[in-house]
Amino acid sequence: MTDPLPTGAIIGILGGGQLGRMLSVAAARLGFRTHIFEPGANPPAADVAHAVTTAAYDDVAALTAFAKAVDIVTFEFENIPTDALDVIEAITPIHPNREALRTSQDRLTEKTFLEGLGLNVAPFADIANAADLKAAMQTIGAPSILKTRRFGYDGKGQSRLRSVDDAATAWADMAGSPAVLEGFVDFSIEVSVIAARSASGDVACFDPGENVHRDGILHTTTVPARLSAAQRTDAVLLAAKILNALDYVGVLGVELFVTPQGFIVNEIAPRVHNSGHWTQNGCTVDQFEQHIRAITGWPLGDGSRYADVVMENLIGDDMDRVPALAKQRDTALHLYGKADVKAGRKMGHVNIIKR
Amino acid sequence: MTDPLPTGAIIGILGGGQLGRMLSVAAARLGFRTHIFEPGANPPAADVAHAVTTAAYDDVAALTAFAKAVDIVTFEFENIPTDALDVIEAITPIHPNREALRTSQDRLTEKTFLEGLGLNVAPFADIANAADLKAAMQTIGAPSILKTRRFGYDGKGQSRLRSVDDAATAWADMAGSPAVLEGFVDFSIEVSVIAARSASGDVACFDPGENVHRDGILHTTTVPARLSAAQRTDAVLLAAKILNALDYVGVLGVELFVTPQGFIVNEIAPRVHNSGHWTQNGCTVDQFEQHIRAITGWPLGDGSRYADVVMENLIGDDMDRVPALAKQRDTALHLYGKADVKAGRKMGHVNIIKR
Numbered sequence: 051m052t053d054p055l056p057t058g059a060i061i062g063i064l065g066g067g068q069l070g071r072m073l074s075v076a077a078a079r080l081g082f083r084t085h086i087f088e089p090g091a092n093p094p095a096a097d098v099a100h101a102v103t104t105a106a107y108d109d110v111a112a113l114t115a116f117a118k119a120v121d122i123v124t125f126e127f128e129n130i131p132t133d134a135l136d137v138i139e140a141i142t143p144i145h146p147n148r149e150a151l152r153t154s155q156d157r158l159t160e161k162t163f164l165e166g167l168g169l170n171v172a173p174f175a176d177i178a179n180a181a182d183l184k185a186a187m188q189t190i191g192a193p194s195i196l197k198t199r200r201f202g203y204d205g206k207g208q209s210r211l212r213s214v215d216d217a218a219t220a221w222a223d224m225a226g227s228p229a230v231l232e233g234f235v236d237f238s239i240e241v242s243v244i245a246a247r248s249a250s251g252d253v254a255c256f257d258p259g260e261n262v263h264r265d266g267i268l269h270t271t272t273v274p275a276r277l278s279a280a281q282r283t284d285a286v287l288l289a290a291k292i293l294n295a296l297d298y299v300g301v302l303g304v305e306l307f308v309t310p311q312g313f314i315v316n317e318i319a320p321r322v323h324n325s326g327h328w329t330q331n332g333c334t335v336d337q338f339e340q341h342i343r344a345i346t347g348w349p350l351g352d353g354s355r356y357a358d359v360v361m362e363n364l365i366g367d368d369m370d371r372v373p374a375l376a377k378q379r380d381t382a383l384h385l386y387g388k389a390d391v392k393a394g395r396k397m398g399h400v401n402i403i404k405r
Numbered sequence: 406m407t408d409p410l411p412t413g414a415i416i417g418i419l420g421g422g423q424l425g426r427m428l429s430v431a432a433a434r435l436g437f438r439t440h441i442f443e444p445g446a447n448p449p450a451a452d453v454a455h456a457v458t459t460a461a462y463d464d465v466a467a468l469t470a471f472a473k474a475v476d477i478v479t480f481e482f483e484n485i486p487t488d489a490l491d492v493i494e495a496i497t498p499i500h501p502n503r504e505a506l507r508t509s510q511d512r513l514t515e516k517t518f519l520e521g522l523g524l525n526v527a528p529f530a531d532i533a534n535a536a537d538l539k540a541a542m543q544t545i546g547a548p549s550i551l552k553t554r555r556f557g558y559d560g561k562g563q564s565r566l567r568s569v570d571d572a573a574t575a576w577a578d579m580a581g582s583p584a585v586l587e588g589f590v591d592f593s594i595e596v597s598v599i600a601a602r603s604a605s606g607d608v609a610c611f612d613p614g615e616n617v618h619r620d621g622i623l624h625t626t627t628v629p630a631r632l633s634a635a636q637r638t639d640a641v642l643l644a645a646k647i648l649n650a651l652d653y654v655g656v657l658g659v660e661l662f663v664t665p666q667g668f669i670v671n672e673i674a675p676r677v678h679n680s681g682h683w684t685q686n687g688c689t690v691d692q693f694e695q696h697i698r699a700i701t702g703w704p705l706g707d708g709s710r711y712a713d714v715v716m717e718n719l720i721g722d723d724m725d726r727v728p729a730l731a732k733q734r735d736t737a738l739h740l741y742g743k744a745d746v747k748a749g750r751k752m753g754h755v756n757i758i759k760r
Contacts, residue, residue, distance in 0.1 A: 071433070081742040081753070097438050334686060343731070348731055351732075352735060373409075376698070376706065380709070385436035386436065
C-alpha cells in the first residue's frame with residue numbers, strides 16, 4: 051500500500067445490503083464517496099451512496115466499468131464469485147485480500163488454517179459423501195452439526211445431529227454439497243472480537259462483545275462481555291495472530307466460544323460483522339469507519355469504548371416494535387430501509403446505552 | 406399532521422450542504438430516503454442521498470417535479486426564495502412552517518417577534534438609511550453592530566461600530582441593504598439550546614452547549630455548558646415558548662447570551678444548527694434525527710446526553726490537521742466531502758469525548 055487515499059476518493063463496495071449501507075455512511079464521514087455494486091434492485095446501501103451499479107456478478111462489462119470508476123474495492127460479504135474478483139483485481143486493488151476471502155469462503159479451509167495457527171477449533175471432519183459422514187460420526191459423535199463448506203450464513207445450510215440415526219437425513223439436507231461435520235462444543239458464552247489491521251500492519255481490536263443467538267441468528271451483543279482481563283488479552287492476541295497470518299487489511303470478525311479449556315474459534319468473517327454494530331454508539335470510531343480507514347491506508351482509529359451497549363437485532367416482525375422503540379430511553383435506532391419485511395430477515399438493530 | 410410517515414417515505418431537502426448531508430444520514434437511519442434540491446454541482450449531501458435534483462431556485466419545472474417526487478419537504482438553510490417555497494407548498498407540505506422561516510429570515514422581524522414574547526434581546530433599531538443610523542447611535546451608542554436584515558451568516562453582512570465615527574463606513578458596508586443596529590451586550594458566555602417540537606406539540610431540548618466563536622464563525626461547542634440548574638430550566642422554557650409561539654415542527658437553534666440580568670436571545674435558526682453537532686456522539690438520537698422525527702410525525706427521541714463532548718469546527722486550512730486528528734484518542738471525525746478548501750469554509754468538525 052502506498053499513500054493514504056485522499057478525501058474525495060471513491061470506494062467501491064461489492065454488495066448493497068445493510069453492511070454496505072453502514073460502510074457507505076462511515077466512508078462519507080471521512081469525506082470519501084462510495085460506489086455500490088449489487089445485482090438486486092433498490093439495495094439498502096443505494097440510499098446513502100454516491101453511485102450504484104445494478105448488475106450481476108457475471109457481467110464482465112459492468113464489473114470492468116465499476117472497477118475503473120473507483121479507487122479501491124471492498125465487500126460486505128464473503129461469497130463473491132471468484133471470476134468477478136479476478137475481473138476487478140486486474141484493474142483495482144481489493145481489500146481485504148483474496149487469500150482472506152479464499153480462506154473464509156470454505157469452512158474446511160478456514161478450520162484447517164486456524165488449526166495450523168495453533169488455535170483451538172471444534173473437532174471437525176471433511177464430509178464429501180454419506181460414507182464420510184458415517185465414518186466421522188465414529189470419532190466426532192453426537193451431538194454435532196453438519197454444515198455446507200460454502201455459502202452458509204445465519205444458520206442456513208446447517209443440520210443438527212442428535213444421534214447417529216440423524217446422519218442420513220442430515221446428509222440429504224446438504225443436497226450433495228461438500229460439508230464439514232463439527233463436534234459439539236460445551237461453551238459457557240460466545241463472544242466476538244471485531245479486529246482491524248491497517249495497511250502498515252497496526253492492529254486494533256474493539257472490546258469483545260457477548261453474543262446470544264436465536265434460531266441460528268444473532269439476537270443480542272452485550273458489551274462489556276463477561277470476560278476476565280486475561281481472557282480479553284488472550285482474545286486480542288488470538289485475533290492479531292489471525293490478521294497477521296492472512297496479511298489482512300480491514301476489519302475481521304472472530305467468533306469465539308468460551309470454555310473451561312480456553313477459547314475455541316467458531317468462525318471468522320473477513321468483513322464488518324453484525325456483532326460489531328454496538329460500536330456505532332459506543333466508540334468514536336465504529337467498526338465501519340475502522341474498516342474504511344484500514345482499506346484506504348489511513349491510521350486505525352481509537353476504538354476505545356466510552357459507553358456500555360446492548361445491541362439487539364430487529365428481525366422480521368420485530369419491525370412492529372419500532373414505534374415503541376422510538377420512544378425508549380437511551381435507544382439508538384438503526385433501520386436498513388428494506389421495503390419488504392420477511393421472517394428471519396435482518397431489518398435493523400437498536401443500540402441501547404447502559405448507564 | 407396526520408399519521409407518521411412510514412419507513413421508505415421520501416424526504417425532500419432544500420440545500421445540499423453539510424447540514425443536508427447529515428440530515429440525509431439521519432433520515433436513512435430511520436429507513437427514510439432523501440431527495441436533495443441544490444443549485445450547485447456535486448453538493449456534499451449528494452454523496453449520501455437517494456436522489457438529487459440540480460437546479461436553480463427559480464426553476465419552476467424542477468421545483469414542481471421535486472415536490473411531486475417527495476412526501477414532505479424540509480430545508481437546511483433559512484434564506485430560500487419565497488417564490489420557490491410557494492411552488493413547493495402548493496404540492497407538498499413544508500416543515501418547519503413558512504411563518505418560522507419568515508420570522509427568522511429577517512433580523513428585524515425576528516427581534517420584534519422575540520420581544521413580543523417577553524424575551525430579552527439586545528437593544529436594536531431599524532436602519533433604512535444613513536439618517537436612521539445616525540439617530541439610532543444616539544440611543545444605542547457604541548460599541549454596537551450593524552447587520553443586514555437578511556442573508557447574513559457566519560459574521561457575513563456585519564460591521565462593528567467602535568464609535569459614532571464608524572457610522573458612515575458601517576452604513577457603506579451594507580451597500581444599501583436594509584439593516585439593524587444592535588447594541589453591545591456584555592455577556593459572560595454564549596450558549597445555545599437545540600430544541601425540537603413534534604407534530605403533536607411535544608417539546609424536547611438537548612443540553613445547552615457553550616459556544617466560542619473565532620472571526621465570527623463558531624469555533625467550539627462544549628457540553629455541558631457552565632450553567633446552573635436554574636439556568637438550564639430557564640433556557641428550556643424560553644426555547645419552548647419560541648417553538649410554541651411559532652407552532653413550530655422540527656429542530657430550532659436558539660443562541661443565548663448569559664448576562665447577570667439573565668438570558669438575552671441573540672438569534673434563532675429554524676433548522677439544525679452547527680452548535681448541535683456534538684449530539685452525534687453524545688446522544689442516542691442526534692439533532693439531525695430529532696429533526697427528521699419531528700417533521701415526519703414520529704415521536705421525538707430521547708435526547709439525553711450520555712457523554713460530555715467538545716465539538717470543534719474544522720475551517721479552511723484546519724483540514725491540514727486531519728491526519729493528526731485521525732490518530733487522536735476519543736475523537737470522532739466528521740468531514741463534509743467538500744472538494745475545495747477555502748478560507749472560512751466549514752470543511753468538517755470533530756466531536757471529542759471528555760472522560
